[in-house]
Amino acid sequence: MILDLLRWVGYATITYFIVMQAYLIFLAVASGLALRRTHHLQRFGRVGEMLSSRSTPPISIVIPAYNEEAGIVDSVRSMSIVKYPRFEIVIANDGSNDDTLAALIEAFHLEKVRIPYRPDLECEPVQAIYRGRAGVDITVIDKENGGRADALNAGINAARYPYVLCTDADVVLDPDCLIQSMQRVVEDRERTVGVGGNIRPLNGSRVELGHLIEASVPSQLIPRMQILEYVRTFLASRPAWSWMNALPNVSGAFGIWKKSTMVEVGGFTTGHMGEDMDLTMRIHRYHLDNRIPYRIVYEPSAVIWTEVPDTIRVLRRQRIRWHRGLMTATKDFLPMTLNPRYRQVGMVSWAGYFLFEYLAPIIEFTGWFVVPTAWLLGALSGTSLMWMLLIALGMGLLNSLLGLLLDETYGYFNSPKDTSRLVAMALIENFGLRQMTVLWRIRALIGGASVRGWGNMERRGVANLAKQS
Amino acid sequence: MPVIELAQLATLIIFSVNSLLLAALILLKVVHRARVRSHDRRRERYVELLSRHIAFENCTDPITSEMAEDPAFLDALIDVRNAVAGSELRTLRNIVRRHGVIEHQIRKLESPFPLGRRFRAAVALAEIGDETSAHVLEQHLTDREPEIRIQSARGLGRIRWTPAIDKIVQRFSVEIPWVRARFSDTLTLYGPAATWPLLAYVRINHRYESVGPALALRTLAQIDDLQAVQPIIGILNDADDLEVEIAAIEALGDLGSPEAQSHLSERLDSPSWELRAKAATALGDIGDPASIELLVRRLRDPNWWVRRNSAAALAKLDGGIEALYAMLGDEDPYAADAAAEALTDAGELLIARERTEEEPRGANVLLTHMGSGGESYQ
Secondary structure, three states, X not given: OHHHHHHHHHHHHHHHHHHHHHHHHHHHHHHHHHHHHXXXXXXXXXXXXXXXXXXXXXXXXXXXXXXXXXXXXXXHHHHHOOOOOOEEEEEEEEOXXXXXXXXXXXXXXXXXXXXXXXXXXXXXXXXXXXEEOOOOOEEEEEEOOOOHHHHHHHHHHHOOOOEEEEEOOOEEEOOOHHHHHHXXXXXXXXXXXXXXXXXXXXOOOEEEOOEEEEOOOOOOHHHHHHHHHHHHHHHHOHHHHHHOOOOOOOOOOEEEEEHHHHHHHOOOOOOOOOHXXXXXXXXXXXXXXXXXXXXXXXXXXXXXXXXXOOOHHHHHHHHHHHHHHHHHHHHHOHHHOOOHHHHHHHHHHHHHHHHHHHOHHHHHHHHHHHHHHHHHOOOOOHHHHHHHHHHHHHHHHHHHHHHHHHHHHHOOOOOHHHHHHHHHHHHHOOOOHHHHHHHHHHHHHHOOOOOOOOOOOOOOOXXXXXXXX | OHHHHHHHHHHHHHHHHHHHHHHHHHHHHHHHHHHHHHHHHHHHXXXXXXXXXXXOXXXXXXXXXXXXXXXXXXXXXXXXXXXXXXXXXXXXXXXXXXXXXXXXXHHHHHOOOOHHHHHXXXXXXXXXXXXXHHHHHHHHHHOOOHHHHHHHHHHHHHOOOHXXXXXXXXXXXXXXXXXXXXXXXXXXXXXXXHHHHHHHHHHHHOOOOOHHHHHHHHHHHHXXXXXXXXXXXXXXXXXXXXXXXXXXXXXXXXXXXXXXXXXXXXXXXXXXXHHHHHHHHHHHXXXXXXXXXXXXXXXXXXXXXXXXXXXXXXXXXXXXXXXXXXXXXXXXXXXXXXXXXXXXXXXXXXXXXXXXXXXXXXXXXXXXXXXXXXXXXX
């Protein structure tokens, strides 16, 4: 009886893994088809026209900052030269303990001003507002500490334009990213309420004065593994979800939202560890519940470069925080899961998140114990176990290779060395690194002290990233 | 053991596909790099070749039909096209016609697929901007692909093909928003030649729809032809659609003609806050100080947008900044609020701070209204 149970649990675990990989491969193929069309449109000159068009809506770039002294000035400089007809930069200094505010005041010649501030979204009290005198249309909100979501809400309150780009202080924007993403707004302004961008790790790349000079893959395994993860996520699954209008998450590092929609849904949820996912799902729910036509799209050519953790300690903390965010969102949006009322969001993307993101560590972790035990007790034959594991490994590899193939066509890494490093990583990650992330996610499930608020990693500043690799 | 055999087969298939993907990745890397380098080299050669043909009328260096079909030649042609003008441009057009480049791109555009090839041909025809392609581009204004419709219109705009203006304008009523906006950009390339077709379109359609006529009015503002002012005033007085009225007010503001001032001033008393707000902005754009008194009154409007736009408009007028300073001490705190924000946006609070030391009274008014530095604005 126990042996039978072990056998079936063992088979079920491996089958689950194979089904998960099949789902990811389906997404990768669908993404390839979606990317092909977008690529044609991007390549043949629709974007430049927007620079001179009156139909291009102005946008507010909202940056929450907490102890970002190391890189905030370079980041803002990179943002201030994006190619876009009309934009402003709003920085919400979330009660930083370091010299973030002083660095900004000095670099951009800020002056304290006294202007009315309308708290459409709830947030901690604002202490002072600064405006720039040095050419860049910049506003800095100095507020009491309340976390990333709270700072974003404060920034959105101060934003003057109808669309807001919510981003981070440690990102480097590609000069074309705003225009590439806003064209999706212009092409259907009535329905488009959100646009997500393509986030790529910056580690190992050459950055000068806040601008990306050359993209490359670092030699360190930890950031390299994340590059592969980002390629799989942003090129091999999000385009498919966007095509279905079922994006479950517009990344917090780059998300353009219609300001009025954000105010309607109450902005970011303060204290939520996955505030970007929470917001995206609430916006889906709001529109689907009220039968309002809408779309949230992903634009792969809007590229944003961000620093990713380069040590196991920081990565562990980040992944625990992410998984706790997912856990909260899973609980909050459980009624949407596999609910036909929520169409593709409920039936495909959110169901996929629940089945293959939330449940994955539990099932994989169970498999680690059950499968070897079942094999040792003779409940599973060694041969069948070996073949099933090979299938699982092969499908995982297939998924990564599909992502890399898409990256080769639509991506940034030009040198053969970079590609070979990522191909090697696709194999290496299966032996230890993947398992490590499963353990961290299990740790997140167990609970304990929450990493609330910012959960910040140590910043090197975008200008110093290349030196470490 | 059928399950084992099945698993073996599946493994074999999966790893075969993996091997193929890996091979494709390597091939793509090698082939793609080689292709890009070769393309760049040929492009450079073609730019030199075309430059020689333009510089020396009797240049005997051959341009073959194979070259004319090469995408690198097309890119070189577009590079050169964007760098020459006048007689050099005429010479380049002769070269293009002599070697059948246009015909070749038209053939590509008219082929059913692949999509990328058609896009490229449409862009090439738009960039080259040769009159011999005008009829084909006109036909493709109704192409099934939105991007091809956009590029066709752009090509027609670049060669100022006036017979197509009406056709482009009429598409305002049926096109998707993205294409409509790009068509509007194209019409601005025509300049004043598009003014009357656009006005006629608005006159005929503004009673039946709002989106197309509103865009047409905004296009007229972009063209900046003062002949349009009186007809737009007529449309503003005649229209009963809010979108059209707003677009007409915006257009009059952008055109900046004092003729529109009295009509816009009337809108400041409109029951619709949208019209009041837009009229305030338009009066600021026209820039006549005679509007100051009216705009100051609107600083006490019950609607925030009207107050904000009126204050911003005042900041643009000669004498408006002084009027805003005076409003900082107004008994209506909302009016003072709007004035303070406009002064900040205009950079005036910095000046105000300097005045603090010189004229303590003025500064006190300002600081009392806005609160002290440390307190919360909420």
